[in-house]
Amino acid sequence: MKHSTFIWFFSPTALAMLLFIAFPIVSVLVQSVHAPHKAVLIEVETCTPLVGCTKETSIDQEATRELREKKPIGRFIGLEIFTDRGHLAISEVKEIWSGSENFNEFFKKIGNLPFYRAMAFTLTFTFIVTPLVVIVGFLVALNVNALHERLKGVVVFFSLLPFVITPLIGALVLFWMIDSRGILGSAIQWIFADPNLSLKASTGLMWISLIVYGVWHAAPFAFVIFYAGLQTLPADQLEAAQIDGATRTQQVRYVVLPHLMPLVSFVALIQLMDNFRVFEPIVGFNADAHAQSLSWFIFNDLGGETRQFSSASATSVLTIIGVTILLLPVLRRTWRDFMEKST
């Protein structure tokens, strides 16, 4: 295809992505180093005879508004927001570092800083849910593959539901069930014989509930991919293994698993990206007292009466950096694969 034809075909989608993805990223970068203007103050000297002169400072409303209208982005403040207490909290971290005697204490204190707390939850969620999704998906795929033909379609249908459901709705459906008055909540109270047990009350239990939601939501995705992979498993390989006397576990370990390995890395990649942005379950579970993620942070800054664009932008930039670090190995592999193919 000629360059000019390519441009004609590609320009609409390129324009959309440029204007609404690339440009906003630049806009976020710019906003993260700006803060709203301070009010313009003026000093007025009022002199009354006999009493003398007094100086008063007041806000010059006119000038403030003019300044805000002329330059809506605000004033340049450099990396101040990144280093403040709500984000990287550099000075607080230094203080804690010098004030702590061992690593345990250090991490405990760091955990009280909002950004690091959100980071801790986001990373814990990402790196627990992702492997669990792969494992559960693989087990279910192996299992469904062994079912009777007629049942398979039904199982696939019901399995797709948690995956296609709106994340917020899925989270709510589970949340209402684990409510202390809901069916699962009551069941858990009964099992542990503790009528006051509530998943909403403790941070640890809330984290577990969120992780359970994460696995419930994404395991069907892994299952469908692995299940499709199993259909392409060459039968002669399996038969050869059986003739050689391999047990069932050995067949899975040495024949099935290597065949599915490329799919495992695909699922893991998608899951890393999606779990890192965990957000809706925190809203649905009303869990922000116990668990905050980076995305929830941004959402919280942007919503409400006071829209804190600078703070939200700074968190966004840090999140984007995090995503890029997660993606680097994959990007390098894609690049290498393509280079090998083209040469």
Next chain:
Amino acid sequence: MTLASKRRSLSLRIIIYIFAALWLLIAAFPFVWTFWGSFKVELDFFSVANWTDALTGERTIAEYGQPFTDAGYEGAWIKEEFWRNVINTFIVCFFVVCTSLTIGTLGGYALSRSGYRYTLILLIAALIFRAMPPITLVSGYMLPFFEWNVWGILPTTIIVLVAINQPFTLWMLHSFFQNIPKELDESAKVDGCSQFKAFRLVIIPVMWPGVITTGLFSFLLAYNDFAITSMLLSEDNRTMVPQIAAFLGTTYTEGNVMFAVAAVVSAAAPLFILVMFFQRQIVSGLTAGAVKG
């Protein structure tokens, strides 16, 4: 595989069926339960006294004389005017899917037919864009949208959702078009067609399976989005998902949780129908991405 299935012992078969039943229960039971409970009163669905109340509907009978009531639906759809949000959602989804497929098809086709190195750069850029959590972009939108006075209306949200949809659409359609032999449109060009005419006459008639599959995923993205719609739509223009989130804030205090339950069931219903009719396409779409990836 017949060899393997014949050798399966009885105990193993039992374990397999128990495990499958357990999985079905985990995947489907929450929906069944919520659907059933949405026709009860709050004190049945959230039962302090006895969990079987949610099945039999003790309180619902006491209040309405029958074990089922549509009070939640009436409250949500009529009193809270949820139908407005339903209409908004379908407007947004319709335009997102149409626009996204139109420009995505052109772009994906171009990527699949051009062998230059910049196609790879564009695809990798799309992959990076796909990885961006949409909410990180929202803080970039809001200030300009306020300035230009386009915040809060449906068209803005539609365009933003189309753009966010593009990376995925491009990857999907790119790999789909690569499976359509190049010789098809090459021969049309030899016969004197321009590239666009070749696309129109030769490719468009054979591209529908891939386009429909991609369209399903575009629809799901637009329908399921919460981050963008909740931040970019004003109160009057809300779609279903942000409206449900708004219900949560108000109904927990007013004791109208059943409105939210009814709204949740109403919003989930179209997705069930979608899976019922397009199960095959959804599965093939998911796996197409995996094979390429």
